[in-house]
Structure formats: structure tokens, C-alpha cells
Amino acid sequence: xxxxxxxxxxxxxxxxxxxxxxxxxxxxxxxxxxxxxxxxxxxxxxxxxxxxxxxxxxxxxxxxxxxxxxxxxxxxxxxxxxxxxxxxxxxxxxxxxxxxxxxxx
Amino acid sequence: xxxxxxxxxxxxxxxxxxxxxxxxxxxxxxxxxxxxxxxxxxxxxxxxxxxxxxxxxxxxxxxxxxxxxxxxxxxxxxxxxxxxxxxxxxxxxxxxxxxxxxxxxxxxxxxxxxxxxxxxxxxxxxxxxxxxxxxxxxxxxxxxxxxxxxxxxxxxxxxxxxxxxxxxxxxxxxxxxxxxxxxxxxxxxxxxxxxxxxxxxxxxxxxxxxxxxxxxxxxxxxxxxxxxxxxxxxxxxxxxxxxxxxxxxxxxxxxxxxxxxxxxxxxxxxxxxxxxxxxxxxxxxxxxxxxxxxxxxxxxxxxxxxxxxxxxxxxxxxxxxxxxxxxxxxxxxxxxxxxxxxxxxxxxxxxxxxxxxxxxxxxxxxxxxxxxxxxxxxxxxxxxxxxxxxxxxxxxxxxxxxxxxxxxxxxxxxxxxxxxxxxxxxxxxxxxxxxxxxxxxxxxxxxxxxxxxxxxxxxxxxxxxxxxxxxxxxxxxxxxxxxxxxxxxxxxxx
Numbered sequence: 135x136x137x138x139x140x141x142x143x144x145x146x147x148x149x150x151x152x153x154x155x156x157x158x159x160x161x162x163x164x165x166x167x168x169x170x171x172x173x174x175x176x177x178x179x180x181x182x183x184x185x186x187x188x189x190x191x192x193x194x195x196x197x198x199x200x201x202x203x204x205x206x207x208x209x210x211x212x213x214x215x216x217x218x219x220x221x222x223x224x225x226x227x228x229x230x231x232x233x234x235x236x237x238x239x
Numbered sequence: 240x241x242x243x244x245x246x247x248x249x250x251x252x253x254x255x256x257x258x259x260x261x262x263x264x265x266x267x268x269x270x271x272x273x274x275x276x277x278x279x280x281x282x283x284x285x286x287x288x289x290x291x292x293x294x295x296x297x298x299x300x301x302x303x304x305x306x307x308x309x310x311x312x313x314x315x316x317x318x319x320x321x322x323x324x325x326x327x328x329x330x331x332x333x334x335x336x337x338x339x340x341x342x343x344x345x346x347x348x349x350x351x352x353x354x355x356x357x358x359x360x361x362x363x364x365x366x367x368x369x370x371x372x373x374x375x376x377x378x379x380x381x382x383x384x385x386x387x388x389x390x391x392x393x394x395x396x397x398x399x400x401x402x403x404x405x406x407x408x409x410x411x412x413x414x415x416x417x418x419x420x421x422x423x424x425x426x427x428x429x430x431x432x433x434x435x436x437x438x439x440x441x442x443x444x445x446x447x448x449x450x451x452x453x454x455x456x457x458x459x460x461x462x463x464x465x466x467x468x469x470x471x472x473x474x475x476x477x478x479x480x481x482x483x484x485x486x487x488x489x490x491x492x493x494x495x496x497x498x499x500x501x502x503x504x505x506x507x508x509x510x511x512x513x514x515x516x517x518x519x520x521x522x523x524x525x526x527x528x529x530x531x532x533x534x535x536x537x538x539x540x541x542x543x544x545x546x547x548x549x550x551x552x553x554x555x556x557x558x559x560x561x562x563x564x565x566x567x568x569x570x571x572x573x574x575x576x577x578x579x580x581x582x583x584x585x586x587x588x589x590x591x592x593x594x595x596x597x598x599x600x601x602x603x604x605x606x607x608x609x610x611x612x613x614x615x616x617x618x619x620x621x622x623x624x625x626x627x628x629x630x631x632x633x634x635x636x637x638x639x640x641x642x643x644x645x646x647x648x649x650x651x652x653x654x655x656x657x658x659x660x661x662x663x664x665x666x667x668x669x670x671x672x673x674x675x676x677x678x679x680x681x682x683x684x685x686x687x688x689x690x691x692x693x694x695x696x697x698x699x700x701x702x703x704x705x706x707x708x709x710x711x712x713x714x715x716x717x718x719x720x721x722x723x724x725x726x727x728x729x730x731x732x733x
Contacts, residue, residue, distance in 0.1 A: 221568075233568065239578055
């Protein structure tokens with residue numbers, strides 16, 4: 135894998151509005167400066183992984199997992215999960231046994 | 240010399256013959272941590288209180304029934320901070336989990352505790368195990384004990400350093416693209432990447448779920464086998480854990496390599512490998528041949544696409560796995576946000592470091608409509624090709640060997656500004672994760688005073704072969720006893 139792409143990065147692949155959209159989709163809350171820096175880095179990485187286009191993948195099935203196990207089931211028996219108290223123990227904000235978050239709008 | 244310089248089996252004998260107690264062993268380990276770790280930075284936090292309780296319990300069990308006790312009973316260990324430990328803060332090296340106290344322990348941790356291992360605490364790592372140098376930890380730098388200006392490798396850097404500096408006998412790390420084997424190579428310790436599914440991932444804070452595996456880092460191959468015997472095996476709480484039998488790893492150590500067919504992948508050796516590293520590798524191959532192994536040139540032609548496939552698949556899984564890090568159920572919270580969107584963005588902006596942001600954004604990109612086929616789907620197909628390469632080669636040979644990394648430990652700061660240079664650190668290790676096969680890195684020599692690891696890759700669920708070859712290399716190379724700060728470290732390979 136060539137690494138020289140890093141310093142000759144091509145930002146045309148990922149425009150700023152697109153990086154801003156990624157940031158919003160992934161809830162990253164990035165500042166304009168951070169978006170700009172990330173855009174340059176992403177373009178270099180995307181250009182490098184573009185190597186994939188050279189591989190001959192005709193008639194090749196995708197692999198999502200390598201363990202080969204399928205239909206791993208268990209008996210339908212009720213087992214104890216986390217208690218409400220344990221599940222809430224790490225929450226920064228809670229009220230009356232529930233998580234408390236700001237309103238959606 | 241510290242008690243911790245001895246292998247686990249020797250410590251187990253000492254505990255049973257009352258040469259020392261587990262409490263004394265713990266005190267010795269804690270003294271080493273106090274003396275060394277201020278500079279090394281392997282531990283994020285130590286748990287001396289609970290450790291003393293565990294050691295006292297171990298001493299009681301040793302006096303009650305020494306014969307049936309696990310070899311790990313009373314042995315000092317520590318865990319990478321991506322493994323949940325009930326009641327002990329677990330951060331994954333990230334601000335977004337600062338203060339998180341897991342209500343349960345990872346299965347691997349539970350099994351170590353059930354065997355009686357005494358945990359000294361939690362070890363530093365790259366944030367969410369994303370990195371090859373430990374420089375992505377949100378909390379502290381970890382230094383290579385062989386050269387303070389160099390990285391320990393990552394992401395299980397703290398796990399490698401704690402063993403290399405003889406602070407504890409064994410640690411658990413995780414390997415998604417080389418994160419156990421690489422720091423093991425850089426720090427001169429043994430590191431095992433078990434086959435996918437060999438060790439339960441329950442309670443492991445997920446990075447890339449189809450690639451992650453938990454494994455041991457130890458001084459010797461036998462120590463690694465002792466830990467594997469404890470942590471391996473199917474777990475109802477991880478449906479990807481495998482019921483396949485582990486094989487006799489301890490027996491494999493004594494088998495020798497006579498008649499074994501050992502493959503040397505030409506694509507691996509065609510990479511830009513430092514001369515000193517190459518020298519150690521050639522020497523190891525020569526020793527294996529002299530011991531009766533049959534060296535065979537093999538080809539893994541899809542290797543050239545493995546890095547690209549990895550850096551699509553792993554970030555894609557990151558973007559979905561890390562969606563749960565929203566500041567609501569755990570983490571430091573989001574202050575006084577005006578609405579939920581702002582709350583999420585605030586928690587994640589404060590909480591995630593640059594590399595984690597980069598991978599989430601990249602994963603979001605390759606999974607987004609219009610790019611999915613060109614990147615994610617294609618990467619999954621390339622993953623099939625990489626796996627088929629290994630399947631084919633393991634019909635020709637019993638295992639393959641290569642250097643674990645193209646270089647020795649690099650200098651701190653050297654690759655931080657260049658993500659692609661950092662990613663290339665894992666060129667020789669990440670194909671094994673894509674294919675799910677077994678692997679181990681064993682100290683094989685030194686180049687310019689820095690440790691060099693030999694990687695042995697075996698078939699899926701073929702750990703026993705990896706251990707067999709690694710044990711032979713360990714015995715022939717005679718380097719594991721050499722510890723950081725020891726005089727007489729060879730200047731160069733050979």
C-alpha cells in the first residue's frame with residue numbers, strides 16, 4: 135500500500151458540505167476548522183482505500199463474519215438481566231428511575 | 240531480581256512450596272509498579288485494595304488444596320482498559336467513558352478471576368483500541384521500556400509494557416488488526432491473537448465486532464498457553480464464541496518442529512521491511528529449518544488489498560458500534576444542552592479524540608448511500624479473497640511465518656500527523672483478522688537494541704500449531720530472559 139498519497143491529498147473527493155453532513159449524521163459536533171482538517175485527511179484515506187477498485191471481485195461473495203456459526207440459539211428461559219439500579223448507575227442525568235435527556239426540539 | 244522475572248509455572252511452584260505467598264508476590268509487583276510505572280505509564284489505574292483481597296484468598300486456597308488449583312492462582316495480572324471490570328472504572332482510553340463503572344465483568348476477566356489470578360488494575364491503550372502506538376489514549380503516554388523516546392506499539396501498549404517491564408506476569412489485550420501482536424513485537428513479549436470466536440468478547444467494549452479478539456501477552460509461550468487455557472471456550476453470552484475444542488496447547492510446546500511445513504508468504508517479505516527486522520526473520524527461518532521444519536514459499540496474493548479492505552470494514556463497524564456512546568447512559572454527560580441533538584454532539588465532541596472521530600466519519604462515509612457498493616460491499620468481497628488465500632495456503636503448509644511488523648518501535652510523534660503511515664504499521668498483522676485465523680508474535684531477536692517479533696499464523700482454530708512453532712523459536716532464539724535495562728542486548732541482529 136502506497137503511503138505517498140498522504141501528502142498529495144486530493145480534497146476534491148470530499149467537499150466541505152459533505153464532511154459537515156458526515157459530522158452531523160455521526161453526531162460529531164465538529165467546528166469549521168475541524169471539518170476542514172478532517173476533510174483533507176478523509177480524502178487521503180478514501181483515495182488510499184480506492185485501491186479496492188483494482189481487485190477482481192466478480193463472482194465473489196461478501197464476507198460479513200468469519201466464524202461460520204449460524205443460528206446460535208438458546209432455550210427460551212428467562213434469566214436475570216441488569217437491575218434498573220445497575221442500568222442507571224452510570225447515567226449523568228436521571229429522575230424517578232428513568233434517564234433524563236433534553237427535549238428533541 | 241524481581242520475582243516477576245520468573246515464568247508463571249515457576250511462580251506457581253514457588254507458591255505451592257511456600258517459598259513466597261501470593262500476598263508477597265503482589266507486594267513485589269506493586270513495588271515494581273511504584274518504582275517503574277511513573278515513567279512507563281502502563282497503568283491507567285491500580286487496584287491495590289481488591290488485589291490484596293484476591294491475593295489473600297489465593298493464599299487460603301493454596302494452603303487448603305494446592306493440588307487442584309489453577310496455575311494462575313495467586314499470579315499478578317492486569318487487563319487492557321477496554322475490558323469491563325465490575326466495580327472498577329473502565330474507560331477504553333476515552334474521555335467519553337471517564338468515570339464509567341461497569342456493572343459486570345468481561346467473560347475473559349471473570350475466567351481469570353475464577354482461576355484465582357490477582358488483578359493489579361487497568362492498562363492504558365489507544366482510545367477504543369484504535370491505534371498502533373498508544374498515542375491515541377486520551378489520558379497519558381505509555382513509553383517503550385527499551386527506549387523511553389519510542390512508542391510501545393498499540394493498541395494494547397500498556398498490556399505489552401506491563402509484561403516487558405516485569406510489573407505483572409500476564410495481561411489481557413485485544414487484537415483487531417494487530418493490536419496484541421504489534422506491541423508484543425515492539426516490547427519483546429509474547430502476544431496471542433486467537434482465532435475469531437476462540438475467546439468470548441462479552442464485556443469487551445466493541446471496536447470492530449467481526450475482527451476483535453481478546454488474547455494474552457506474556458513473557459513466555461508457555462505462560463501464554465496457561466492463560467489461553469483459562470480464557471478460551473464457548474460462552475452463551477457471546478453467540479460468535481466457538482465450541483471448537485482448544486487443543487492441547489501445553490502439549491504442543493514440546494512437540495518440536497521436525498517435519499512441520501512452514502510457509503513464507505512472498506507478498507509479506509516483498510514489503511518495505513527494515514534491514515534489521517529482516518535479519519532477525521531470516522535467522523529465525525534458518526533456525527527452524529535446522530530444527531527440521533520444511534520451509535515452503537507460499538503466496539497470499541490478495542495481501543495487497545487487505546489494508547484497504549480493513550480500513551473500510553473496521554471504520555464501518557466503528558461508526559455503528561460507537562453510536563451507543565451518546566453520553567446518556569454512561570460517560571460524563573452533556574451539561575445544559577438546548578435539545579437532544581446538541582446534547583449528543585456536545586458529549587461526542589468533548590468525548591472523542593481525533594482518531595476516533597476520523598474513523599467514525601470514514602465509517603459513516605463508506606456506509607452512506609451511493610458509496611456502500613464501491614467501498615463497504617467491495618471490501619467485504621476482498622475479505623473473502625483474503626480468507627480464501629489463507630484457506631488455500633493452509634492446505635499446502637501447517638503455518639506461515641513473517642516479521643510481526645515491518646519495523647522496530649518507532650519514535651513517539653513520528654507518525655501522529657500521518658494517519659496512513661500509522662495504518663501501514665499493521666500491514667503484516669491485519670490480514671489474519673480479516674480471515675479470522677490464529678496468530679502469535681514471539682520475541683525472536685533484536686535490531687539496534689530494540690526487540691523484533693516473529694509472527695506465526697496458523698489455520699482457523701489452529702492455535703496449537705502457532706504455539707508449537709513459537710515455542711521452538713523461543714527456545715532457539717534465547718531472548719525472552721533479556722529484559723529492558725539488561726546489559727548485553729545485541730546491537731544488531733545476528
